[in-house]
Amino acid sequence: MTVESRNGISRRSLVKGAAWALPAVAIATAAPAFAISAGPVLPSIDLGLACKQGNGPACGPQKFSYAFPITLKNTTSSPVEFQITSFKKDGTEYGVWGIVTSRTSCAQAPLTAPRCAAATAKNAVTIPANTSSMTLWVISNDTGNNSNSALALSWRIVDPTTTGCPVIVSNTVSHSGDSPICA
Numbered sequence: 001m002t003v004e005s006r007n008g009i010s011r012r013s014l015v016k017g018a019a020w021a022l023p024a025v026a027i028a029t030a031a032p033a034f035a036i037s038a039g040p041v042l043p044s045i046d047l048g049l050a051c052k053q054g055n056g057p058a059c060g061p062q063k064f065s066y067a068f069p070i071t072l073k074n075t076t077s078s079p080v081e082f083q084i085t086s087f088k089k090d091g092t093e094y095g096v097w098g099i100v101t102s103r104t105s106c107a108q109a110p111l112t113a114p115r116c117a118a119a120t121a122k123n124a125v126t127i128p129a130n131t132s133s134m135t136l137w138v139i140s141n142d143t144g145n146n147s148n149s150a151l152a153l154s155w156r157i158v159d160p161t162t163t164g165c166p167v168i169v170s171n172t173v174s175h176s177g178d179s180p181i182c183a
Contacts, residue, residue, distance in 0.1 A: 043082060044071040047153060047175030051182035052146045059098065059106035059139045066140040066151065067103045067182055073134070074127040078161050080168060081116055083124040086154035089143045097139040098122045103182065116158045116165035126160070150176040 050068035053059070059067070066089070074080050087096050099122070101107045116124075127134060138153070156170035 042073075042169065043155065043157070045153060045155070045173045047151045047173055048177075050151060050175065050179045052179050053139070053182050054146070059100050059103060059137070064143045064146055065097060066143065066179060067137055068153075069103075069135055069137055070099075071133060071135045072125070072127050072131070074129060074131045077129050078159070079129050080127050081124055081158050081160045081165070082127055082155065083116070083158060084138065084153065084155050085123075085170075086152070086172075087138075087140050088152040089140070089149045091150070091152075092143075094141045094143050096123055097141050099125050100137050100139060103137045103139070116160050127157075146181075148178045150174065151179070 045068070047068055050066045053065045053067050054063045070082075072082055084096050084099070087094055098106075098108055125136060143149075152172055152174040154170070154172040157168045158165040159168055
């Protein structure tokens with residue numbers, strides 16, 4: 001027996017509707033906090049600050065490589081992993097020699113137990129939770145010459161705490177023009 005309410009909706013219909021709504025609410029709350037916005041983990045990368053290595057103290061292959069600063073932050077409560085997926089000069093892929101804490105000291109930046117595909121000590125760095133600012137240097141591989149060039153760096157930030165390491169945000173930054181010799 002179905003009992004109709006005064007507004008025409010039965011109790012059975014109301015219970016069925018609630019049963020369908022419950023799984024949607026449970027699924028929606030399972031997403032990580034920073035999936036909503038990548039703002040807390042966006043890096044600052046300006047290839048216009050790149051310099052050509054080979055003159056003075058340098059890291060990596062030195063001759064015909066580039067060095068440029070990156071500033072990383074992570075205001076979330078979980079670590080994230082910054083990965084460089086490509087470094088190109090004039091459209092040719094050269095990759096990176098490493099991410100270092102100082103352009104002249106060559107100390108590798110901290111990468112703690114990479115769990116994500118394509119992460120190596122050379123192309124990735126772990127950004128600890130609640131990091132307001134961390135400035136590092138990216139050193140390219142030898143690019144063959146020091147001509148004025150178009151540089152492009154592709155990167156992504158992934159969640160190493162989740163199976164499959166989902167990408168939180170990714171981008172490519174570029175710069176055309178002369179880069180000075182590193183001082």
